[in-house]
Amino acid sequence: xxxxxxxxxxxxxxxxxxxxxxxxxxxxxxxxxxxxxxxxxxxxxxxxxxxxxxxxxxxxxxxxxxxxxxxxxxxxxxxxxxxxxxxxxxxxxxxxxxxxxxxxxxxxxxxxxxxxxxxxxxxxxxxxxxxxxxxxxxxxxxxxxxxxxxxxxxxxxxxxxxxxxxxxxxxxxxxxxxxxxxxxxxxxxxxxxxxxxxxxxxxxxxxxxxxxxxxxxxxxxxxxxxxxxxxxxxxxxxxxxxxxxxxxxxxxxxxxxxxxxxxxxxxxxxxxxxxxxxxxxxxxxxxxxxxxxxxxxxxxxxxxxxxxxxxxxxxxxxxxxxxxxxxxxxxxxxxxxxxxxxxxxxxxxxxxxxxxxxxxxxxxxxxxxxxxxxxxxxxxxxxxxxxxxxxxxxxxxxxxxxxx
Amino acid sequence: xxxxxxxxxxxxxxxxxxxxxxxxxxxxxxxxxxxxxxxxxxxxxxxxxxxxxxxxxxxxxxxxxxxxxxxxxxxxxxxxxxxxxxxxxxxxxxxxxxxxxxxxxxxxxxxxxxxxxxxxxxxxxxxxxxxxxxxxxxxxxxxxxxxxxxxxxxxxxxxxxxxxxxxxxxxxxxxxxxxxxxxxxxxxxxxxxxxxxxxxxxxxxxxxxxxxxxxxxxxxxxxxxxxxxxxxxxxxxxxxxxxxxxxxxxxxxxxxxxxxxxxxxxxxxxxxxxxxxxxxxxxxxxxxxxxxxxxxxxxxxxxxxxxxxxxxxxxxxxxxxxxxxxxxxxxxxxxxxxxxxxxxxxxxxxxxxxxxxxxxxxxxxxxxxxxxxxxxxxxxxxxxxxxxxxxxxxxxxxxxxxxx
Numbered sequence: 001x002x003x004x005x006x007x008x009x010x011x012x013x014x015x016x017x018x019x020x021x022x023x024x025x026x027x028x029x030x031x032x033x034x035x036x037x038x039x040x041x042x043x044x045x046x047x048x049x050x051x052x053x054x055x056x057x058x059x060x061x062x063x064x065x066x067x068x069x070x071x072x073x074x075x076x077x078x079x080x081x082x083x084x085x086x087x088x089x090x091x092x093x094x095x096x097x098x099x100x101x102x103x104x105x106x107x108x109x110x111x112x113x114x115x116x117x118x119x120x121x122x123x124x125x126x127x128x129x130x131x132x133x134x135x136x137x138x139x140x141x142x143x144x145x146x147x148x149x150x151x152x153x154x155x156x157x158x159x160x161x162x163x164x165x166x167x168x169x170x171x172x173x174x175x176x177x178x179x180x181x182x183x184x185x186x187x188x189x190x191x192x193x194x195x196x197x198x199x200x201x202x203x204x205x206x207x208x209x210x211x212x213x214x215x216x217x218x219x220x221x222x223x224x225x226x227x228x229x230x231x232x233x234x235x236x237x238x239x240x241x242x243x244x245x246x247x248x249x250x251x252x253x254x255x256x257x258x259x260x261x262x263x264x265x266x267x268x269x270x271x272x273x274x275x276x277x278x279x280x281x282x283x284x285x286x287x288x289x290x291x292x293x294x295x296x297x298x299x300x301x302x303x304x305x306x307x308x309x310x311x312x313x314x315x316x317x318x319x320x321x322x323x324x325x326x327x328x329x330x331x332x333x334x335x336x337x338x339x340x341x342x343x344x345x346x347x348x349x350x351x352x353x354x355x356x357x358x359x360x361x362x363x364x365x366x367x368x369x370x371x372x373x374x375x376x377x378x379x380x381x382x383x384x385x386x387x388x389x390x391x392x393x394x395x396x397x398x399x400x401x402x403x404x
Numbered sequence: 405x406x407x408x409x410x411x412x413x414x415x416x417x418x419x420x421x422x423x424x425x426x427x428x429x430x431x432x433x434x435x436x437x438x439x440x441x442x443x444x445x446x447x448x449x450x451x452x453x454x455x456x457x458x459x460x461x462x463x464x465x466x467x468x469x470x471x472x473x474x475x476x477x478x479x480x481x482x483x484x485x486x487x488x489x490x491x492x493x494x495x496x497x498x499x500x501x502x503x504x505x506x507x508x509x510x511x512x513x514x515x516x517x518x519x520x521x522x523x524x525x526x527x528x529x530x531x532x533x534x535x536x537x538x539x540x541x542x543x544x545x546x547x548x549x550x551x552x553x554x555x556x557x558x559x560x561x562x563x564x565x566x567x568x569x570x571x572x573x574x575x576x577x578x579x580x581x582x583x584x585x586x587x588x589x590x591x592x593x594x595x596x597x598x599x600x601x602x603x604x605x606x607x608x609x610x611x612x613x614x615x616x617x618x619x620x621x622x623x624x625x626x627x628x629x630x631x632x633x634x635x636x637x638x639x640x641x642x643x644x645x646x647x648x649x650x651x652x653x654x655x656x657x658x659x660x661x662x663x664x665x666x667x668x669x670x671x672x673x674x675x676x677x678x679x680x681x682x683x684x685x686x687x688x689x690x691x692x693x694x695x696x697x698x699x700x701x702x703x704x705x706x707x708x709x710x711x712x713x714x715x716x717x718x719x720x721x722x723x724x725x726x727x728x729x730x731x732x733x734x735x736x737x738x739x740x741x742x743x744x745x746x747x748x749x750x751x752x753x754x755x756x757x758x759x760x761x762x763x764x765x766x767x768x769x770x771x772x773x774x775x776x777x778x779x780x781x782x783x784x785x786x787x788x789x790x791x792x793x794x795x796x797x798x799x800x801x802x803x804x805x806x807x808x
Contacts, residue, residue, distance in 0.1 A: 053737040054730030054755070083723050085756030118723030119757050223709040225724075226731040305627040305709065305795075306803055313804035319487055319522030320629075326458030327630040333457040351458070352489035353523050391709075396797050399710055400717035 002156055003272045003280045003369055003389065011143035012161045012172045014195040016040035016237025020137035021149040024130035026123055027078030027116060032149040034127055036099070036134040037073040037193065043237045045070040046206035047111070048213045050230035056082035057092045058112040059229060065096070067202075068108040073193065073233060074099050074127075077152050077178070081114040081122040082228040091124040098128040102135060115178065115191055115229055116152050147176035150191055154178050158269040160194075164258045166251050169242035171198050173262050177232075179270030192217060192232035192266055198255060199238035200245040207247075208256050209234040216263035219295070220387045222274040223395070224303040234259065271387045276394030279311050282372040286383040293330045294384035297375060300328035301386075308391030311371070316362030318347040325375060337378030342371060406560055407676045407684045407773055407793065415547035416565045416576045418599040420444035420641025424541035425553040428534035430527055431482030431520060436553040438531055440503070440538040441477040441597065447641045449474040450610035451515070452617045454634035460486030461496045462516040463633060469500070471606075472512040477597065477637060478503050478531075481556050481582070485518040485526040486632040495528040502532040506539060519582065519595055519633055520556050551580035554595055558582050562673040564598075568662045570655050573646035575602045577666050581636075583674030593631035596621060596670055602659060603642035604649040611651075612660050613638040620667035623699070624791045626678040627799075628707040638663065675791045680798030683715050686776040690787040697734045698788035701779060704732035705790075712795030715775070720766030722751040729779055741782030746775060 017039060021032040039045060047066050049059050058081050074095055081088045096110040103110075114122065137145075147157040161174040175194030200208070213232055238244075245251045272280055283301050288294035301307055304324040310317035321340055326333070340348035342365040347357050365371060421443060425436040443449060451470050453463050462485050478499055485492045500514040507514075518526065541549075551561040565578040579598030604612070617636055642648075649655045676684055687705050692698035705711055708728040714721035725744055730737070744752035746769040751761050769775060 052727060052730040053732075053734070054726050054739050083726055083752075083756055085754070088756075118727070225708055225710045225727065228723075228727050228730065304629055305799070306629045309800050309803035312800065315804070319632075322458050322487055323456060323522070323629065323632050326456040326632065328457075330457070335458050348487075350489070352487055352492075391800060393797055393800050395709070396713050396716065396795060396800055399713035400719070 003277050006156055006269065006272060008144070008157055009159050009161045011159055012163055012174050013140040014172050014174050014237060015140065015197045015239035016043060017195040017235055018138040018140050019142040019146040020134040020139065021142065021145045022130045022133035022137060024076065024126045026076050026126060032145060033077045034130050034134055035075040035146050035149040036131065036138065037075070038138055039071050039235050040237045040239065041071070043235055044200055044202040044205045045233065045235050046202060046209040047231060047233045048210060050226060050228060052226045052228050054083070054228050056080055056114060056229045057084060057088035058114045059231060061089070061092050061096065062111040062113060062231065065108045065111050068106070070111050071105045071109040072099055072103055073111050073113060075113040075150055075191070076127055077150050078116040079114060079120055079122050080116045080118050080229050083119040084121060087121060091122040094124050095127055098131055102131050111233070113191060113231055115150065115189070118228065143174055143176065150176065150178045152178065154273050156273060158266060158273070160262050160265045162258065162262065164254065166242055166254050169240060171196060171240050171242055171255065171258070173258055175262050175266055177266035177270055179273055189227035190217065190230040190270060192263070194233070194259070194262055195235040195237065197237050197240040198242060198245055199240060200236045200255070204245070204247055204252070205234060205236050208259050211256060212260040212263040215260060216267040219385065220267045220271050221299060221302050222271065222389060268387060271389050274389035275398045276392040277389035278392055279390040280370045281311055281388050281390065282385055283388065284372060284374045284383060284385040285377065286374060287377045287379055288382045288384070289380035291382050291384050294382055295386065297325055297328040297330060298384060298386035300324050301373065301375070302388035305391055311366070311390035312392045314363070314366040316342060316347065316359065316366045318353065321373065322348055334378070339376040341374040342366065407681050410560055410673065410676055412548070412561055412563050413565045415563055416567055416578050417544040418576050418578050418641060419544065419601045419643040420447060421599040421639055422542040422544050423546040423550040424538040424543065425546065425549045426534045426537040426541060428480065428530045430480050430530060436549060437481045438534050438538055439479040439550050439553040440535065440542065441479070442542055443475050443639050444641050444643065445475070447639055448604055448606040448609045449637065449639050450606060450613040451635060451637045452614060454630060454632060456630045456632050458487070458632050460484055460518060460633045461488060461492035462518045463635060465493070465496050465500065466515040466517060466635065469512045469515050472510070474515050475509045475513040476503055476507055477515050477517060479517040479554055479595070480531055481554050482520040483518060483524055483526050484520045484522050484633050487523040488525060491525060495526040498528050499531055502535055506535050515637070517595060517635055519554065519593070522632065547578055547580065554580065554582045556582065558677050560677060562670060562677070564666050564669045566662065566666065568658065570646050570658050573644060575600060575644050575646055575659065575662070577662055579666050579670055581670035581674055583677055594621065594634040594674060596636035596667070598637070598663070598666055599639040599641065601641050601644040602646060602649055603644060604640050604659070608649070608651055608656070609638060609640050612663050615660060616664040616667040619664060620671040623789065624671045624675050625703065625706050626675065626793060672791060675793050678793035679802045680796040681793035682796055683794040684774045685715055685792050685794065686789055687792065688776060688778045688787060688789040689781065690778060691781045691783055692786045692788070693784035695786050695788050698786055699790065701729055701732040701734060702788060702790035704728050705777065705779070706792035709795055712792070715770070715794035716796045718767070718770040720746060720751065720763065720770045722757065725777065726752055738782070743780040745778040746770065
């Protein structure tokens, strides 16, 4: 169940990017679970992948194939092809080979992605068998079906679409994500696919994506567990009327900003669909000496089970937030300079309970569905924020249910 | 409710260490909540304190007083005197001053300890008023009452007592702890007090305690939240017939080992009483390049909500353990060398599901109340272990209940 009201947007087509889905029966048999994405020739493609040392076979292969002018993404839900050893590589390679053969490109031009149960063999024959059907469904106007085909146990499809003006030319950015709805345990989690018709070289596109992901997907957390399959792809077909976007131009700055917006929005949707989530919590850390220490403190708060259960209970339990700040491992933190706010209510002043604070004022904020916690360190000028959700009975229920 | 059967041991008196309890009505009025501990003149005293930057007023004062030949510990439960600003210092100082006056010592010879609710003013007048009663109760044979007086919401009193032979002389070690039973949120958590009649200089005693705590209290975790008041004290009265224990002697090695045993046992009792715990989980990491990386991996597993909920559900979910190992941040981890065991059942072999593994075999281990997870890295010769418990509905319930 989503935190807040979430509408699936009208997905603008991106010229040069086609999507085709079909039902291969990887796990569920009732809905599409395979997605083939085609990029027009001369497209650029960038991607970032999980930093988990145990990354899945498709992640390793996609990372290897990325520099070789990708033309196709092959995505399946229902099975992560992770923890599957040599067999997993063989299966992922076979799916790339079959796609390449069908579409008359090189095997290295296909990037594979899998999401679903860990540790079970990928039913690669089923996927290969379904490819002609996915091919025949290829269409630029197929984002809605695509965003549903990549879902595992997400409770809603997650989309973003925006037309931006750059130097008087329309540039479209459309994307989708699937996330932290690990209702059946062992799901390997986050995938994001974003497309634009901008014309931009692969290296610059990669720089743009890396910056955007660092400030969006890398600033969300449900439970601190990084999955084996996390990946985010940015495709640029170059078919907009805008001339090539070059480094250090105003056009690049606007484009970078637009991609960051897309990533932030898609990341926020994942948190709104967090396992058992009842609240969306934004944690801002201000007046830090470095961005790194701001992130470190924000994540320590965001990962604290004591803080998260207090949010679930709508308990303005400032002692837990304060204790999390204190154990974040920031050197020479002067606790007597720290102020903490719930929305605009000051709860901690100079390291102690704020004089004017009342439980009633804190309670009123905590009863909301969306809450901003602001920690003001009084050390410097930098700030960062992290998005998270609360920790509920349903989180335990969802993750304690036996794998089915 | 304890995991496993826990008996309170016969607490051997430690010659030269007296304990007196009374009911000051700090929070509860029905049971003793103040404990005064007297060390004979010429005793040595060592202590370690929380590393949380937000440490409570009594922690800061106890740390300052420690080098000044302590004679008394003054401990109260029911209020942590944390997050209380200047007033907190004034109150903790006042309690030391009153104790010193009553017992005719210097204020600096009193170490204050508080555990309980964060952010509420310490009712120091009540504590001071109760001191004469605690004084008149001072007795060497009072460990059982003492271990109950320091409880907050622990579900059982935690004690340890052992008589060790060193060089043909009997040395007694008796101690108690209180822990992670934060049934009323905001409790500031772990306290340990251990006494021995050994004769040992303060600096060597401190070295002994620091080593022991690192391998015991610092190797347990319920939820990764370090409290503002954690402290562990080791007192040595010097009244055993054993001559002074000197550095680099066999006697010191035996003594160090005995203190480590005491700390490990008292730490394990805290985990057995972990909030909502239904299982005791020992995580061993072997064949590491360094002890630090072994601890890092063990703690990442121990803190993973996904791993902990799987244990609660008795689900042999090896994918989650593997994913936690992978995200622990150890450089150049070769996942293809890693084996993982549940007790003696191999579940992961060379980074993938073990060939001979069956769900039935894994399930049989997971149904137990006490489980050992062994992660074999194949990188080096070092190993470390961490104790933790599972994550249950009750953990959420306990921590989501509004502070009362």
